[in-house]
Amino acid sequence: MPNIRLDKFISERTEYSRSQIKQLAAGGNIKVGGATAKKADIKIDPEKDSVEVCGQVLRIEKHRYILLNKPAGYVCSTDEKDGPTVLGLVPPEMRTKGLFPAGRLDKDSLGALLITDDGELAHKMLSPRSHVPKIYIVKLDRPFENKYIDIFKKNIILSDGETCLPAKLKQAENSDKLAFIEICEGKYHQVKRMFVAVGNHVEVLMRVSLGGLVLPEKLAIGECMELLHKDVENLFKPRDFDAFCSEFSPVFSANLIK
């Protein structure tokens, strides 16, 4: 990483403005490599010099990537007027300016949601051209039928006439009402409406994978974990749907049966 101005480095990683950073430095609240930095316009090498602001060591990564295991009852919005938002679930130590949910899960949906301040990566992930597959496990109202597999493999047409891209489907273990579905797009209420089109109804929907990124078993519902940029790059790695279902069916089925 090339040398960078101290105030730029700090403002990209905290909620402080440049003028606040200047004051913090003058007040002796910023340390570079363990020594107090009285001026904020000095150049630093972030890979060699650790930077501390008010006793908190800043991360080197420019952007923040947070994986939330979304609970029901929270909206994927940055505006509190829409109701309790997923951003309210981000613990204070992970909060930085400019965070937003990259993509949408319905208010009653659960599971993997990326929250970031990296607009470029979010755009790439959500662009239909990137074809980042998303896998959901659903709990159905009526038993799963094998005929759905072929219907979903073709371009299923929703009640409003919208056509979906082919989707992959597989019954999950331990219940005839649980299934995994993989889609590469994000139409409004898409998974729910696809099951309505075959005469069923989704009772619970949980996103368990975003591209090559799997919702970790240890991440409890409502909890957040920080990811590194290199983990997030996994989003764009291919994943085999059948292998995923075999490997993760026991874990995620147990989650939905509970």
Ligand code: URA
């Ligand atoms: N499809 C839905 O119907 N709801 C979601 O939250 C995500 C995908």
